Amino acid sequence: MITITRLTKKFGRFTAVHQLDLTIPAHQATALWGPNGAGKTTVIKCLLGLVRYEGEIRIDGLDARRQGAQARRRVGYVPQTCAFYDDLSVLATVRFFARLRQVPDTQAVPVLEQVGLLEDGEKPVAALSGGMRQRLALALALLGDPPILVLDEPTSNLDTHARAHFLHLLGRLKAEGKTILFTSHRLEEVEELADQVAVMEAGRLQFLCPGDQLARRLGLQVQIKLRMPGHVLEEALAILQADGFQARRNGTGLLVAVAPGEKARPIHTLSRAHIPVIDFEID
Ligand SMILES: Nc1ncnc2c1ncn2[C@@H]1O[C@H](COP(=O)(O)OP(=O)(O)OP(=O)(O)O)[C@@H](O)[C@H]1O
Structure with a gap:
């Protein structure tokens, strides 16, 4: 010691x-x-x-x-x-x-x-x-x-x-x-x-x-880009925001800010709501 x-x-x-x-x-x-x-x-x-x-x-x-x-x-x-x-x-x-x-x-x-x-x-x-x-x-x-x-x-x-x-x-x-x-x-x-x-x-x-x-x-965060079918984008955005995420539309997907140790959390949130995530990228 x-x-x-x-x-x-x-x-x-x-x-x-x-x-x-x-x-x-x-x-x-x-x-x-x-x-x-x-x-x-x-x-x-x-x-x-x-x-x-x-x-x-x-x-x-x-x-x-x-x-x-x-x-x-x-x-x-x-x-x-x-x-x-x-x-x-x-x-x-x-x-x-x-x-x-x-x-x-x-x-x-x-x-x-x-x-x-x-x-x-x-x-x-x-x-x-x-x-x-x-x-x-x-x-x-x-x-x-x-x-x-x-x-x-x-x-x-x-x-x-x-x-x-x-x-x-x-x-x-x-x-x-x-x-x-x-x-x-x-x-x-x-x-x-x-x-x-x-x-x-x-x-x-x-x-x-x-x-x-x-x-x-x-207060560090990473940005995750989530890709999903276009017709669920708005619903997914609303669900993530309701769960406290900072999220926004980004071209064909959503950009979500998360703490580095919690990168899978938005995907879990969406899968609980039966919204399919096709792909993701970490910035
Ligand atoms: N021998 C020295 N004479 C004068 N100033 C010094 C001396 N050694 C360190 N300092 C100053 O003390 C401060 C702290 O330096 P230190 O090397 O402990 O920082 P550090 O946190 O280890 O940074 P780094 O990540 O760059 O190694 C700095 O402003 C540095 O310029």
């Missing part, structure tokens, strides 16, 4: 984080959400002892300032971008970092297995895809088996497939008992992984909510 109490970080006269109170419960995933410059990375830098700060951060009860080295041993960190020696093999890279961290290098094989990279152990790092590099960074963070993982924008540089794979991996680590703190801009990753999300803006905590309620709390 991490408890952050009245955390304030100033850079000169600029306040990047202002009086932040936040608890990151054990064995759960917490997302720090916010636009560029909200202060998310700064919170992580404070937690890792990379910058001085005002207030208090406790990592499993240890004061991150006064007991910094001990506290940091409980945290595995995956930065936004990772620099590796491209000529070293994957296995040699993990062994190298294990020695740097004074962790037995016999841990190299188990951590590569945990992230699904063991079969690629002999490949040079230069040969890895973006998703594999990110998994290598995660393997390094897992050295020493820290109970807490901290990740800065973990999937921002990955394609859709690699992103899904990486999120699945983090979900598994959470299920195995890791505590996860990650920063994110991506709604789908917060919805999938985060038990709670802390929404920040201009260095301040705006609100806390469960990850799957973020879209609703932010």
Whole structure:
């Protein structure tokens, strides 16, 4: 568990984080959400002892300032971008970092297995895809088996497939008992992984909510285009509007605004009224 109490970080006269109170419960995933410059990375830098700060951060009860080295041993960190020696093999890279961290290098094989990279152990790092590099960074963070993982924008540089794979991996680590703190801009990753999300803006905590309620709390909506036989369009429109949807005619179909987690709801509403939906598209 991490408890952050009245955390304030100033850079000169600029306040990047202002009086932040936040608890990151054990064995759960917490997302720090916010636009560029909200202060998310700064919170992580404070937690890792990379910058001085005002207030208090406790990592499993240890004061991150006064007991910094001990506290940091409980945290595995995956930065936004990772620099590796491209000529070293994957296995040699993990062994190298294990020695740097004074962790037995016999841990190299188990951590590569945990992230699904063991079969690629002999490949040079230069040969890895973006998703594999990110998994290598995660393997390094897992050295020493820290109970807490901290990740800065973990999937921002990955394609859709690699992103899904990486999120699945983090979900598994959470299920195995890791505590996860990650920063994110991506709604789908917060919805999938985060038990709670802390929404920040201009260095301040705006609100806390469960990850799957973020879209609703932010008032985000997606537009769904529904196609149906022309003679039922007006009736369908009236039914959707009566059920509280924002809906309107759009060419040969209807355009309906829904929260991202409720995309099937208008179709259910229409099927209950025996109105056939021929096709749909998501904007
Ligand atoms: N070393 C620094 N010196 C001065 N200002 C800084 C420094 N580091 C961060 N800041 C400022 O603090 C604010 C918060 O930055 P931070 O990197 O924490 O934002 P963020 O929420 O992580 O954004 P992003 O999503 O872009 O990473 C920004 O306005 C940034 O310019």
